Every structure is written in structure tokens, then in C-alpha cells.
Amino acid sequence: MDTLQNMRAFVCVVESGSFTAAARSLGSTTGAISRAVSELEAHLRTRLLNRSTRHLGLTETGERYKIRCEKILADVNSAEEEASFARERPMGVLRMHSFASLGKQYVLPALSIYRTLYPEVTIELTLSQDMPDLFEGTSDVSVVTAPALPNSDMVSHQLGSVCSILCASPAYVNAHGAPRKPSDLLRHNCLILKTPSERGNCWALEGPDGSIEMRVDGPVKINMAESLAMAIGEGMGIGVLPVYAAIEGLQNGTLERVLPQYVLQRSNVYALYPSRKFVDAKTRTWVDFLRAHLPQFIERDMDLLDEITPAPVGRS
Incomplete structure (x- = not known):
């Protein structure tokens, strides 16, 4: 399981409001995004999202986990940018x-x-x-x-x-x-x-x-x-x-x-x-x-x- 990628999918689903919108944003499919969130929940052994045909909402655990994911993903993005920058600029x-x-x-x-x-x-x-x-x-x-x-x-x-x-x-x-x-x-x-x-x-x-x-x-x-x-x-x-x-x-x-x-x-x-x-x-x-x-x-x-x-x- 690619935990970081599944974290990105989870955060994107919450921010965009649906699996379909998240799939468009990440250049993936609705099924792949749904599986990513399900894998994450199975790995954590807890529900992160309450789903229905018309509604998508965070559980209490999901709210706390989203805050942690956003910080982790921001740190990862910063590290990647810094490493890439080091290849372009002597420092x-x-x-x-x-x-x-x-x-x-x-x-x-x-x-x-x-x-x-x-x-x-x-x-x-x-x-x-x-x-x-x-x-x-x-x-x-x-x-x-x-x-x-x-x-x-x-x-x-x-x-x-x-x-x-x-x-x-x-x-x-x-x-x-x-x-x-x-x-x-x-x-x-x-x-x-x-x-x-x-x-x-x-x-x-x-x-x-x-x-x-x-x-x-x-x-x-x-x-x-x-x-x-x-x-x-x-x-x-x-x-x-x-x-x-x-x-x-x-x-x-x-x-x-x-x-x-x-x-x-x-x-x-x-x-x-x-x-x-x-x-x-x-x-x-x-x-x-x-x-x-x-x-x-x-x-x-x-x-x-x-x-x-x-x-x-x-x-x-």
C-alpha cells in the first residue's frame, strides 16, 4: 500500500467533496480513489468518512486524521521541492x-x-x-x-x-x-x-x-x-x-x-x-x-x- 498516495486521495476527497471530483483533480478514476480511501481505513482499522449516495462527511477520527495528513503532505512537498531545487541552484x-x-x-x-x-x-x-x-x-x-x-x-x-x-x-x-x-x-x-x-x-x-x-x-x-x-x-x-x-x-x-x-x-x-x-x-x-x-x-x-x-x- 502506498500510504502517502492514499493520504493524498483522502485529503483531496474531503476538500473536493466527492470521489468523482477528487479523481478528476488527481488524474485518476473514481474507483481507484474509492479503493485508496478504503485501503487507508482498513490499514488504520477505523472509519474516516461517512458515505451515502448523496452525502460525504468526516468522522471525528477522520477530522483529526485529515489535519495530520495535511501537515505530513506539506512537509513531503517541501522536502521534494527543496531536493529538486538543490539540483538547479548551488546551495x-x-x-x-x-x-x-x-x-x-x-x-x-x-x-x-x-x-x-x-x-x-x-x-x-x-x-x-x-x-x-x-x-x-x-x-x-x-x-x-x-x-x-x-x-x-x-x-x-x-x-x-x-x-x-x-x-x-x-x-x-x-x-x-x-x-x-x-x-x-x-x-x-x-x-x-x-x-x-x-x-x-x-x-x-x-x-x-x-x-x-x-x-x-x-x-x-x-x-x-x-x-x-x-x-x-x-x-x-x-x-x-x-x-x-x-x-x-x-x-x-x-x-x-x-x-x-x-x-x-x-x-x-x-x-x-x-x-x-x-x-x-x-x-x-x-x-x-x-x-x-x-x-x-x-x-x-x-x-x-x-x-x-x-x-x-x-x-x-
Whole structure:
């Protein structure tokens, strides 16, 4: 039994004054409306209407029940309108996830611009190195980096490609010298970035002579690129940083690039969300905004890297 539909039939019968008029109003038949009210009475085990061939009236129970039905149906209609409206107009809470340094360099500036366009959307941003389970509903959209994505039911959009570079502080280079070839790294303090998507102390350098894999070691292991950049800036050693985590330090002089003819860890930037069906307006417009703007942010930083430390290896 469709209780809500039977409630609608019952209220319409009372308001229109007859089963026939209610049937016309609801686009149904007199028999179907009569059965709907009878089903409702059987379900409730009480009479709601007193019927005769010429008269239709509410019982005392029917009067009270009609008031309750009107409130319930009004709430249901409001909920349906609100849900439908959410598909047309960006509003409500947008729950965002991003890897930490990626979020700071790209997602936060993008959110700032997005909010000026859609002020009725509020933001909950989680910065974490862990990939969220978007199907659990904790996040609407995630922005992550990965060499490639495994097969899944998530919808993905590639927003650009990034790479990592070797960096040290000017003080470290002054004290220990700069490596001139990859094998020189073996005599340096190498700072290790330990994250789910990184290979830790196994560095694969791409350069003019192809790919060279180095197994390095050092005194410090850190799980966030932003913190690793600080450790490098403090002169603790040489480390691998994504361009988006290194670019600020390269610009302000707290970092300098070493072995500039080499890059490491090429990966893609993706926007992920759970489903193509019934995507609400805030999620749809945010993903569209990311696709329009993040490639520009990424390209900007790669151009800055070329200006600061020209490298022979082409960008991906």
C-alpha cells in the first residue's frame, strides 16, 4: 500500500467533496480513489468518512486524521521541492577533500573564487593524505594526485599533470655542495616523503639519459609534502617535492632546485565524486569550476618552474 498516495486521495476527497471530483483533480478514476480511501481505513482499522449516495462527511477520527495528513503532505512537498531545487541552484554544504599541499596550493584558491560566484554554498574542506571513501558520504568531491586510478565506480576527471623535483636549502648547498649527478645523492642527507602514493626512499629520476632509480636514505622521514618543504628549508637535507609544494620556496629563495635536469614522480591530478546520477547543483558546478580553473593553476606553476630553474626534461 502506498500510504502517502492514499493520504493524498483522502485529503483531496474531503476538500473536493466527492470521489468523482477528487479523481478528476488527481488524474485518476473514481474507483481507484474509492479503493485508496478504503485501503487507508482498513490499514488504520477505523472509519474516516461517512458515505451515502448523496452525502460525504468526516468522522471525528477522520477530522483529526485529515489535519495530520495535511501537515505530513506539506512537509513531503517541501522536502521534494527543496531536493529538486538543490539540483538547479548551488546551495548548502559542499564537503571537499584534498591531499594537504595540493589543497593549499590549488583547492583553497579555487574555493575562494567559487564562493564569490555561489555565495549560498558553504564549504567543509578536509586536508588529508588518506583517500576518503566517497561512497560513505563523508565527502562530495575529492581532489587527489596519482599516477593512474584503479578501476572503480567513482567518476573521475583529470585536471592536469604534475611532477616532483629535488630541492635543498641554500644553506645546505653552501655547506655540503650540490650533487652534480644522481649517484652523488648517496653521500647526501636525503629526506624521505612517506605517503600512500609515494615510493619513499626509492627515487626514480627522469633525465637526459633516461630513467635512473636510486635507493637513498637519510635522517628524516615525513608524511606531508608541506612539512617536508619546511625541513628542507631548515637545511636538513635534500628532498623530493611536488612542484606545487616547492614553488613558493623557490620563489622566495628558501629553497633551490638541485639536479635541475631531472624530474621525479610524474602523476595526474584528479577530481573524484561518487556518481553521475542525480548530481546536485553545488557538486556539479564545483566540478565544472575545477575543470576550468585547476589546469590553469597547474600550468602557471610549471611555467614558473621553467623560469626559475629551466630544465631540459619536457613536461608531461
